[in-house]
Amino acid sequence: MVKSRLSFKFAGCLVSSLILNLLFIINIYVGGQWNLSWSSRAAAEAEAVAATSCSGHGRAYLDGLVVDGNTEPVCECNACYTGPDCSQYIPHCMANADGGDPLFLEPFWLQHAASSALVVAGWHRMSYSFDGSTYISKELERLIRKVHALVGNAVTENRFIIFGTGSTQVLSAAAYALSLENSSSPAGVVASVPYYALYKEQAEYFSSEKFKFQGDANAWKNKSDTSTNMIEVVTSPNNPDGRLNKVILQGPNVKTIYDRAYYWPHFTPITAPADEDLMVFTLSKLSGHAGSRFGWAVVKDENVYNRMTIHMQLSSMGVSRDSQLRAFKLLKAALEGEGRELFDFAYQTMKTRWERLTRTLSLSKRFSVQKINPQYCTFYNKFREFSPAYAWLKCEREEDKDCYAVLKEAKIIARQGNRFGSEDRYVRLSLVRSQDDFDILIKRLNKLVSEEDGAKIM
Amino acid sequence: MVKSRLSFKFAGCLVSSLILNLLFIINIYVGGQWNLSWSSRAAAEAEAVAATSCSGHGRAYLDGLVVDGNTEPVCECNACYTGPDCSQYIPHCMANADGGDPLFLEPFWLQHAASSALVVAGWHRMSYSFDGSTYISKELERLIRKVHALVGNAVTENRFIIFGTGSTQVLSAAAYALSLENSSSPAGVVASVPYYALYKEQAEYFSSEKFKFQGDANAWKNKSDTSTNMIEVVTSPNNPDGRLNKVILQGPNVKTIYDRAYYWPHFTPITAPADEDLMVFTLSKLSGHAGSRFGWAVVKDENVYNRMTIHMQLSSMGVSRDSQLRAFKLLKAALEGEGRELFDFAYQTMKTRWERLTRTLSLSKRFSVQKINPQYCTFYNKFREFSPAYAWLKCEREEDKDCYAVLKEAKIIARQGNRFGSEDRYVRLSLVRSQDDFDILIKRLNKLVSEEDGAKIM
Numbered sequence: 014m015v016k017s018r019l020s021f022k023f024a025g026c027l028v029s030s031l032i033l034n035l036l037f038i039i040n041i042y043v044g045g046q047w048n049l050s051w052s053s054r055a056a057a058e059a060e061a062v063a064a065t066s067c068s069g070h071g072r073a074y075l076d077g078l079v080v081d082g083n084t085e086p087v088c089e090c091n092a093c094y095t096g097p098d099c100s101q102y103i104p105h106c107m108a109n110a111d112g113g114d115p116l117f118l119e120p121f122w123l124q125h126a127a128s129s130a131l132v133v134a135g136w137h138r139m140s141y142s143f144d145g146s147t148y149i150s151k152e153l154e155r156l157i158r159k160v161h162a163l164v165g166n167a168v169t170e171n172r173f174i175i176f177g178t179g180s181t182q183v184l185s186a187a188a189y190a191l192s193l194e195n196s197s198s199p200a201g202v203v204a205s206v207p208y209y210a211l212y213k214e215q216a217e218y219f220s221s222e223k224f225k226f227q228g229d230a231n232a233w234k235n236k237s238d239t240s241t242n243m244i245e246v247v248t249s250p251n252n253p254d255g256r257l258n259k260v261i262l263q264g265p266n267v268k269t270i271y272d273r274a275y276y277w278p279h280f281t282p283i284t285a286p287a288d289e290d291l292m293v294f295t296l297s298k299l300s301g302h303a304g305s306r307f308g309w310a311v312v313k314d315e316n317v318y319n320r321m322t323i324h325m326q327l328s329s330m331g332v333s334r335d336s337q338l339r340a341f342k343l344l345k346a347a348l349e350g351e352g353r354e355l356f357d358f359a360y361q362t363m364k365t366r367w368e369r370l371t372r373t374l375s376l377s378k379r380f381s382v383q384k385i386n387p388q389y390c391t392f393y394n395k396f397r398e399f400s401p402a403y404a405w406l407k408c409e410r411e412e413d414k415d416c417y418a419v420l421k422e423a424k425i426i427a428r429q430g431n432r433f434g435s436e437d438r439y440v441r442l443s444l445v446r447s448q449d450d451f452d453i454l455i456k457r458l459n460k461l462v463s464e465e466d467g468a469k470i471m
Numbered sequence: 472m473v474k475s476r477l478s479f480k481f482a483g484c485l486v487s488s489l490i491l492n493l494l495f496i497i498n499i500y501v502g503g504q505w506n507l508s509w510s511s512r513a514a515a516e517a518e519a520v521a522a523t524s525c526s527g528h529g530r531a532y533l534d535g536l537v538v539d540g541n542t543e544p545v546c547e548c549n550a551c552y553t554g555p556d557c558s559q560y561i562p563h564c565m566a567n568a569d570g571g572d573p574l575f576l577e578p579f580w581l582q583h584a585a586s587s588a589l590v591v592a593g594w595h596r597m598s599y600s601f602d603g604s605t606y607i608s609k610e611l612e613r614l615i616r617k618v619h620a621l622v623g624n625a626v627t628e629n630r631f632i633i634f635g636t637g638s639t640q641v642l643s644a645a646a647y648a649l650s651l652e653n654s655s656s657p658a659g660v661v662a663s664v665p666y667y668a669l670y671k672e673q674a675e676y677f678s679s680e681k682f683k684f685q686g687d688a689n690a691w692k693n694k695s696d697t698s699t700n701m702i703e704v705v706t707s708p709n710n711p712d713g714r715l716n717k718v719i720l721q722g723p724n725v726k727t728i729y730d731r732a733y734y735w736p737h738f739t740p741i742t743a744p745a746d747e748d749l750m751v752f753t754l755s756k757l758s759g760h761a762g763s764r765f766g767w768a769v770v771k772d773e774n775v776y777n778r779m780t781i782h783m784q785l786s787s788m789g790v791s792r793d794s795q796l797r798a799f800k801l802l803k804a805a806l807e808g809e810g811r812e813l814f815d816f817a818y819q820t821m822k823t824r825w826e827r828l829t830r831t832l833s834l835s836k837r838f839s840v841q842k843i844n845p846q847y848c849t850f851y852n853k854f855r856e857f858s859p860a861y862a863w864l865k866c867e868r869e870e871d872k873d874c875y876a877v878l879k880e881a882k883i884i885a886r887q888g889n890r891f892g893s894e895d896r897y898v899r900l901s902l903v904r905s906q907d908d909f910d911i912l913i914k915r916l917n918k919l920v921s922e923e924d925g926a927k928i929m
Contacts, residue, residue: 132517135587
């Protein structure tokens with residue numbers, strides 16, 4: 014009886030153990046994710062780096078600095094944090110609100126690690142061209158059209174799409190493509206003040222005989238000289254002030270580049286699908302991957318598209334296939350499910366940041382920011398406020414002519430108004446940077462505003 | 472007794488089963504490569520695509536076309552092959568010997584799948600800059616210096632290194648940087664015939680007031696006009712003919728860009744570490760990754776380096792961090808062990824190709840190719856033949872003035888001599904393309920040569 018009971022127990026254990034064996038075998042040979050071969054070393058490497066603790070105030074990267082003695086890359090800390098694990102706050106550091114580094118979207122990708130991870134084989138797309146003929150991934154082009162269709166921010170049917178190394182390269186390609194061939198005088202490139210400095214800087218730097226920067230578009234509005242060819246860059250939403258700018262110049266000799274970098278629900282109500290002749294977009298302000306240097310243009314005219322293609326060929330032989338693959342994987346991840354998650358995350362983050370900024374500045378008489386009336390957003394099917402990427406801050410006091418200096422004194426790095434062709438009474442504050450940068454900016458602004466009365470008494 | 476023996480058997484089975492379980496557990500939790508989390512989906516996806524059979528005459532890519540109904544990307548077949556698995560040879564297709572697609576190195580990376588695989592996290596380097604200040608990965612820069620030191624082909628100590636979107640962008644950055652600021656007349660860009668067409672095409676396309684293409688360097692050799700600023704591009708080894716070109720123009724108003732793209736043991740004896748003021752290199756001709764668009768310059772003068780940095784900023788805000796990460800991983804893989812494997816593979820492949828080409832053309836009186844005397848190679852510590860990336864083929868018959876047409880008739884696509892500022896009696900044949908392309912080229916050449924006598928009799 015005792016033995017029999019023992020046998021039963023044995024049998025029970027054996028069955029359980031065999032079932033466990035079977036489960037392991039199934040996991041290994043059928044589960045799919047466990048039977049990796051050549052990619053497993055790289056995957057383990059990437060996961061190890063990603064697991065490095067940087068206290069939420071920094072990040073370790075695969076190609077990050079390796080300090081002698083270590084085998085793993087070190088933490089790269091956000092501004093105002095330091096130490097091997099970025100845990101030490103630097104009390105009197107400057108709040109950086111200068112560049113448009115779109116790190117506000119980083120948490121989204123940390124939350125979507127599995128769908129956005131990418132494995133690149135050593136032999137991936139070594140060739141100059143896709144299928145022997147083009148510099149452009151057709152599947153990526155298809156995803157881009159899908160994103161525009163989902164958001165409803167641009168018409169892409171029967172339009173050409175061309176890629177560039179960031180919208181930076183796309184913009185110069187557009188300027189070259191819209192300049193007349195064999196024209197005796199260069200086309201004038203203009204933009205309405207305040208404008209994104211790059212248009213001016215590029216035109217001046219390239220010193221091309223094909224085009225020259227000619228300043229504020231408004232200054233050319235009523236000029237009778239209709240023989241000059243003009244290229245107007247319309248930034249809509251505008252950088253720095255977020256307004257949905259419209260074209261200023263019209264006529265047979267005017268061509269237009271619509272910089273639509275910020276025309277996403279993150280920053281603005283989507284009022285209608287944009288349908289201009291030449292529209293420029295960038296991954297940077299859509300997914301937050303500024304570092305990938307991936308931009309595109311949606312182009313109506315085949316001739317302009319062909320000329321832009323030549324530009325891409327002669328200046329860089331197209332866009333890195335690695336950037337294209339990355340953009341492909343990121344957009345594919347963003348479009349999973351109903352494809353609204355990225356936009357909801359981005360909009361909520363920007364909305365919250367604007368609420369905090371507005372709350373801070375509501376107490377101030379010294380500083381004001383742009384006010385734009387809410388508009389109906391076809392993406393969210395409701396009236397909504399603008400939540401621009403940048404605050405266009407004005408120093409209201411007569412004596413505060415150099416607003417940049419006023420902020421610098423308060424340990425805030427802004428971008429000077431004159432960089433945008435505007436007065437230095439204005440500065441641009443970037444609201445799209447990391448949460449750390451934004452938090453410190455608000456902290457410094459709160460302090461500055463709270464000192465206003467005291468300052469007045471002084 | 473029976474029961475007892477049964478119990479024994481049970482116990483034996485149980486122990487075996489438990490041991491097996493233990494082994495599984497060890498594998499999963501200690502083995503390292505099996506406990507992946509967020510990267511496993513992407514890894515499985517990449518391995519599935521890589522396992523697609525394309526008969527050795529094509530390849531499937533992660534971002535390849537997905538045909539309706541399928542979930543996996545389709546095979547992209549090499550020229551002259553077709554069918555869903557690229558197994559069908561297209562009998563009368565054209566042999567493509569045109570572009571410099573360096574696919575001859577693809578087998579190396581297939582053989583080094585594990586060390587060259589790369590896993591990119593969704594949040595990898597979203598920022599514009601590395602550590603808030605630069606567009607350049609310091610670790611990649613370090614690897615580049617290491618590769619140069621290993622090969623002994625360039626002095627990099629106390630030199631600046633700048634990255635570009637392929638050597639294409641680096642070359643234009645160099646031309647802009649070496650042009651004088653505020654000069655009343657543009658600098659003249661020259662190169663000795665035969666030269667790589669891009670120098671001319673870029674200068675003409677950009678139409679900058681800073682520089683103009685002025686043709687053959689030899690034509691400027693004895694000009695007394697020393698007031699003109701000149702920029703000579705010295706391609707060494709030369710594209711198209713593989714010669715170790717030296718500078719032609721000298722004097723206080725001459726600046727030089729050394730295009731060192733082909734200065735690797737693959738193509739040429741390494742005669743000494745190059746130590747010119749401005750040397751241009753590219754991943755394309757080192758590792759074969761043309762598609763990654765990654766090039767660099769080694770620069771002596773800090774001012775020139777700074778001006779090139781401004782060029783990179785204004786034309787593309789630096790090089791894609793994805794390209795940089797890829798280059799980092801590939802060079803890291805290439806440097807594993809003693810770091811000579813890549814070079815041995817590349818040299819052997821080119822050597823074998825040249826032997827086959829030479830054998831084929833040795834029977835011909837109609838065609839000849841460049842002959843370069845062997846030189847001592849400090850990398851291999853021996854005298855060795857050149858094995859250039861291109862054959863610079865001459866049609867010797869008086870009537871064969873259009874060598875391109877002669878070859879086209881024989882179903883070979885070459886590149887016309889006039890593209891290199893030379894006569895059309897010459898063409899360039901690319902020898903760095905895929906094995907399929909090379910095999911078909913040799914096949915067509917063999918046929919052409921074997922028909923020579925027949926043709927003569929006619």
